[in-house]
Amino acid sequence: MAIKKAAVIGAGVMGAGIAAHLANAGYEVELLDRVDPKNPENRNGIAQGAIDKMANTKGNQQAFMHKKNARKVRAGNTEDNLDRLKECDIIIEAVFEDPKVKSDIFKKIDANRKPGSIVASNTSTIPLDNLIADQSEQFKKDFVITHFFNPPRYMQLLELITSAHNSPETVREVTNFMDEKLGKGVVVCKDTPGFIANRIGTFWIQCSINEAFDRKLSIEEADAIVGSPMGIPKTGIFGLVDLVGLDLMPHISKSLTGALPKEDGYCKIARDIPVIDKMIKDGFIGRKTPKGGFYRRDENKNDTAVDLHTGEMHPKQKAHMQAATNAKKAGSQGGLKALVETHDKGGDYAWAVLKQTLCYAAEHAHSIAADISSVDQAMKLGYNWKWGPFEMIDKLGVDYVINRLEKEGDKVPELLKKAAGKTFYKTENNKLQQMNADGTYSEIKRPEGVLLLSDIKRDKKNLVAKTRKLPAPLGQLGAALWDVGDGVLCLEFISPMNALDSSTMKMIHKACDIIEGGKVKGRDGQPFKALVIHNEAENFSVGANLKLAELALKAKQYWIVDKLVKSGQDAYKRLKYAKFPVVAAPTGFAFGGGCEILMHSNHVQAHAELYAGLVEMGVGLLPAWGGTTELLSRAKQNKKLPNGPMPAVGTAFETISMAKVSLSAFEAKDLMYLRETDGITMNKSRLLSDAKKKALEMARDFKPEVPFDMQLPGPSGKAAISMAVDGNYLKGLATPYDVVVLDKISDVMTGGQKAGPGVVLTQDYLRSLEHAHFMELVHDPRTVARISHMLKTNKPLREPALKDFKRAQVIREEADKPGLFARVFCNPVKNVFNKVCRRGHEANDNALKRDTKAQVNWPKIKKKQP
CATH class of the missing domain: 3.90.226.10 (2-enoyl-CoA Hydratase; Chain A, domain 1)
Known part of the structure; x- marks a missing residue:
């Protein structure tokens, strides 16, 4: 059955996000939630409120890829609008993580859906068998778990859990839909608590927090290590918990400890930290509230951080960790090894977290996933790790990890022992292979329609040229x-x-x-x-x-x-x-x-x-x-x-x-x-x-593009733009140097002095204007200052206002005072353009020779001047 329309039951953060992403993929979506008992007259208020909130979100974390996509999501409720499910080909449940609540919803869905429609649950904690235990046989055949990660638009991982009740066609249809249409990296998981990513990820978070607390590290120091140096997002561990919410951690921990055997590694390390418990109680649960979490802003908008032991706030400080410095110097290839080989508090902390996490992954890999590549993919796509746990072991060296574990008296997982003297991944006949549970190797197969440049590059014979x-x-x-x-x-x-x-x-x-x-x-x-x-x-x-x-x-x-x-x-x-x-x-x-x-x-x-x-x-x-x-x-x-x-x-x-x-x-x-x-x-x-x-x-029938010539307004058009720029300058929205740069841009846009009614301009002419004004700007020290500031801070430089106010036109005239490049480049349509460029090069080179302080070592770059 081709999927043409979708429904999502539950308009919470996850359900609404899933609905938005279905709309991003071009699908019409029914978003249903309960009727708000506090406002029963507004029957669709909860669902519509979720849609409106997403549609009005500003900034870089928008659920909709385009504002018009909000129109593809229709609000409804589970009392009046369940009949809409008859039009839907896939129905995704995203209600509260309560087996009883889900069971009741499934029965309502089953009674109203069309035959053969797929029903999926977004559960992250409840086993599939428990969810379908009291459902009809046909429902069981059409039911799967599709675990999205938050936010659904941006997180690529989709954990898929199927059962013996599903037909191969159903599994294939769901997989293709999530992969090709929604853009998800589908990882098939076994039906175990926490599936793959949260099982390992929750262990890693708990371990990182425990070790930081026990070693008396500040949260800034911990994040400086369990961050970029480890191939983890630069938010670090405490920044990550702030992002997802401290209030979620106890729920996830309770769910896992309740489902896992007591001898499981996670159950052994799961514990409460008094300061964190108090933060949750007092409402400091992370970025989702204005109060913040581990990191906050005080009343003076100064960044602060919490002390893990006292709970008191202190000014946020930049952590200077030698281990992190060594990792950065070693680069991507040797950075991880350099990190754990630095024997200071940062390096020791890194190794303590890594060894426990990697061993936990090795111990449970084949009980939670079909193969190790699924584990690595889950952690990379679900937690944005640069490398999965088995890729990390290969980077450190299998034998290095084994020897260090044995030296420190730690147990070596059986899977790690089987890899002794080898690697978890290897290339054979230019094909990437992974180690299986029995120590043999098998090729990693890509889905049909997936072509990776990294696979192409394994065969060096495919290289045609390289600088x-x-x-x-x-x-x-x-x-x-x-x-x-x-x-x-x-x-x-x-x-x-x-x-x-x-x-x-x-x-x-x-x-x-x-x-x-x-x-x-x-x-x-x-x-x-x-x-x-x-x-x-x-x-x-x-x-x-x-x-x-x-x-x-x-x-x-x-x-x-x-x-x-x-x-x-x-x-x-x-x-x-x-x-x-x-x-x-x-x-x-x-x-x-x-x-x-x-x-x-x-x-x-x-x-x-x-x-x-x-x-x-x-x-x-x-x-x-x-x-x-x-x-x-x-x-x-x-x-x-x-x-x-x-x-x-x-x-x-x-x-x-x-x-x-x-x-x-x-x-x-x-x-x-x-x-x-x-x-x-x-x-x-x-x-x-x-x-x-x-x-x-x-x-097959390619025809080269034909140049497009155009007529532009010329000086009159530039004057109109200048008036608008002047207005922004007077309002303080444009700096004095903005006025200068915008003047050059407007000159190109309006065609320069040559343009006007009836004058046809070529694109070559306009490119010459681009070139001319660009060279004028690079001769201005304010442009150099902006470039340097951007390289240093990754933020644009905004120059302060002038002490003595000047009109915008005066600023433009001062910037256009005659000089070698200003005289030449402001009139690039002349035939002497390239000739004077050459003179400019020579003049600058001669000036450079006179100024020995300006010399820079240009390795194998500086050749004869043009």
Whole structure:
């Protein structure tokens, strides 16, 4: 049965979140809850209140991927509207964790649902057999547990528990729906208390808190260790408990200790901490309330932290832990080992938590899951661990863990003994294998439709090209090209945070040369015919390499930045007008140049969780790799905008001036970072496969894009924008330097001095304006200050107001005082543009030679000046 409509019973935090995510996936949803006894006249008040609350939520944790999705959820109640269930193909129960309450709801559902519809429970504590014990035989056949993690939109894990009553078709249908349609990483669990993630995760949390308390660590010190150095989210352990809520911990603990045998490891360590008990009693249960939890803000808005022993608050302090420092220095490969090998209070705490958690996972892995990879996946997707427990053991070394356990007199789990002298994961014939319960190995099979670049990269013969690694401080720059089969080439960014630089641009040209040349063939013998731009990092790209730019600007090596701008424009332009299809497949952040590369691709197949934006304004710059021009072009062609010279210009200007960032791929379409025709993939693991399919489809009859010329309002349009900027400046919403930067952006948007009625401008002309004004801005020390501040704090710099007030127009005129670059670049349409660029490079280089203090060691980068 194809799932076309869904229902959720229970409009609490989880139920409402699940309903919202079903709507995100495009489904009509019935959200039912009880009638509020305090307000019986408002029959649907509880459900409607939950919908309204989600729809009105601001910030980065929104349940709906687009505000219009709220209209897909209809409120109802379980007294009047159960008949609606006859229209639904899947019904998800998310009511209070009480077996009696659930049993009664299931009977009502069974009496009103249509035959063959799937019924799923979101329970996290009650065994499946208990839930269906007194239900009909047909209900048992159609019933499964689908355990979502909170918040349902953002947490990818979906734990699936089935029974012998289910048919293979039912299991397959539920799995495919959760995977392909809702984008979940489905992990099949055995029907045991806590399933996988909460079983191990709750043990880890309790262990971490116990050890911190017993070792008299501050919560800041504990979070500095059980955080990023351990491959755990940087919130740390106490930050995590604040996030999920202290009040939930006793309920989960009671549930587990009541269901597990007394000899289970969790039952042995479960205990109450007096200070935490008092915090819960007094209502300090975490971020879900204004009072806070372990971390709070006092009346003066100062950050404070609780003392685990006294319960008193003290100013929050930055913990300086040598173990954490050593882990960071060792990097991703050796960081975990460096952490536990540091024999101080931080390193000893890390090892105490890790050894207990890893041993607990090894002891119970095959009783709670089919294999160790399921355990690792559950912890990575459900708790956002960088590595699962068995991947951690491999990083530390199986023999290292065994030897240290034996040396300290601890019991070594049997599964760990079977791995002695080996690893839990290995590569055989370029295929990833995992160790089974009996010590043998088997290949990890990917679901149909899942293509991972990490699997492609295991076979080094798939590598087509890669940029070289450079000495410190630059490290690895650039990109790599991989053969992903069927004549499709994949461009992967490989620099830190996937920052882009001139070596990335060279690799773009190389990819184009390979595909257009037709001489290089893939391993399957086919010539390459399409390009996909994709990587599996958390973020697609944070944009241009600001660190490289900062070094160049502080050394007054402006020619390096100029060359980077030009190379970016050339590379992106070549992608845009390529003779073959270019499909970008982004996820996470796509900022600045990362967003611009999407806008220059023929098609984007985006992960639903795409946060795209032209954010250059924050560092005192404008999008100069064609982003300003491309956004303007899209606005001019957008039929939803009113006609006339200014609506398109004003919309594009507002987007760039406010550095708007989409909070989903759906919002990216509204902001015109994506086209309406671009695709969206819900499951990140399917992104590369979907992009490859689209590239091959386009390659069949591909026609290169034709340049779009436009008419722009010119000086009169710029004057209109300046009036709006002046208003914001007078209100204190724009700083003096914002006025300067916005003046440059508006000049590009309105076409410069050459534009006006009846004048047709090419995109090349507008790119030259981008280039010119970008170079003007990098010569201003205020831009350099903004770049440095962003690199240091990861926040934009807001300059203080001027002591002596100046009108906005005066600020603009002062910024445009003649100088070499100001004179040249403000009129880039002249044929002398490139010639004067060369003079500028030479002048700057000569000045640099005179100023020995400005010298910077440029390893293998500085070549002959242009």
